[in-house]
Amino acid sequence: MRYRLKEARLKRQLTQQEVATYIGISQRNYCDIERNKSNPSWTVAQRLENFFGVPASELLAEGEEEPV
Known part of the structure; x- marks a missing residue:
């Protein structure tokens, strides 16, 4: 998950x-980026x-758990 x-x-x-x-972009595409299931293109980033x-x-830094 990309918590930031x-x-x-x-x-x-x-x-x-x-x-x-x-x-x-589509909501689905954004959701996939936020959930770290896909990487955004340079333009989207x-x-x-x-x-x-x-x-x-x-x-877009990856995190294993939600920060406190």
Whole structure:
């Protein structure tokens, strides 16, 4: 799970659909990225970085458990 990505989304009180629409991908694709079932293209990673204002390397870092 990519907890930082999920955390950034929840901090803004956004749904997966809202983020997906903004960055131009399907909700399913976004869900797969957030759950670490697929990797975003470079372009999508850049859109996520611009949207959240956090480096993509931080947003997309993998974690085994949710941070406390």
